[in-house]
Amino acid sequence: xxxxxxxxxxxxxxxxxxxxxxxxxxxxxxxxxxxxxxxxxxxxxxxxxxxxxxxxxxxxxxxxxxxxxxxxxxxxxxxxxxxxxxxxxxxxxxxxxxxxxxxxxxxxxxxxxxxxxxxxxxxxxxxxxxxxxxxxxxxxxxxxxxxxxxxxxxxxxxxxxxxxxxxxxxxxxxxxxxxxxxxxxxxxxxxxxxxxxxxxxxxxxxxxxxxxxxxxxxx
Numbered sequence: 204x205x206x207x208x209x210x211x212x213x214x215x216x217x218x219x220x221x222x223x224x225x226x227x228x229x230x231x232x233x234x235x236x237x238x239x240x241x242x243x244x245x246x247x248x249x250x251x252x253x254x255x256x257x258x259x260x261x262x263x264x265x266x267x268x269x270x271x272x273x274x275x276x277x278x279x280x281x282x283x284x285x286x287x288x289x290x291x292x293x294x295x296x297x298x299x300x301x302x303x304x305x306x307x308x309x310x311x312x313x314x315x316x317x318x319x320x321x322x323x324x325x326x327x328x329x330x331x332x333x334x335x336x337x338x339x340x341x342x343x344x345x346x347x348x349x350x351x352x353x354x355x356x357x358x359x360x361x362x363x364x365x366x367x368x369x370x371x372x373x374x375x376x377x378x379x380x381x382x383x384x385x386x387x388x389x390x391x392x393x394x395x396x397x398x399x400x401x402x403x404x405x406x407x408x409x410x411x412x413x414x415x416x417x418x419x420x421x422x
Contacts, residue, residue, distance in 0.1 A: 227385075228309055232390060236380065244349075252402075260282070284318045311408070313409065343408055344386060345387045350402040359397040362393075364392045
């Protein structure tokens with residue numbers, strides 16, 4: 204089967220990937236337009252549209268025993284990606300190749316990757332938060348890839364990243380194919396309210412803090 208997402212291995216030594224890794228090393232984050240090509244972004248978008256309602260769950264906050272849903276904090280719905288699904292595996296394979304490149308060039312020691320589709324209906328948001336707290340999570344590097352075609356400024360739904368002085372650092376319009384990478388325990392961020400259905404794939408590269416073969420913390 205031909206991969207539905209263009210493998211990153213085809214982009215080795217390509218300026219798009221090399222520049223992203225350089226930016227990540229110098230700033231702790233990178234924004235990469237056209238990380239996946241428009242055809243594959245559209246395929247993943249249509250795949251998400253075709254999922255049944257029962258394929259999604261209400262997103263929550265916290266992990267494992269501390270996991271709760273709170274619609275005052277976030278109102279998106281999610282679907283965890285599984286390697287058993289061919290479409291989802293193609294995306295996971297792409298990110299596995301990116302993981303290898305990050306480890307080779309930045310010596311980050313990334314061990315595995317977890318990821319989910321995210322659907323933000325009109326009016327949905329995710330308030331300011333960190334994806335990880337120093338010393339309390341094995342999530343190291345956050346990834347977000349956007350899927351919606353023809354997203355416009357008036358559609359809202361921007362990702363807003365803040366610096367350590369709580370000033371706006373970056374505002375990212377969720378354009379199809381764009382990848383955002385940032386250190387999970389460093390950048391407070393939020394998803395602003397959108398005015399149309401918004402689809403993306405969020406994931407985390409993680410360190411290995413497993414005990415007796417059980418990766419901790421579980422999602």
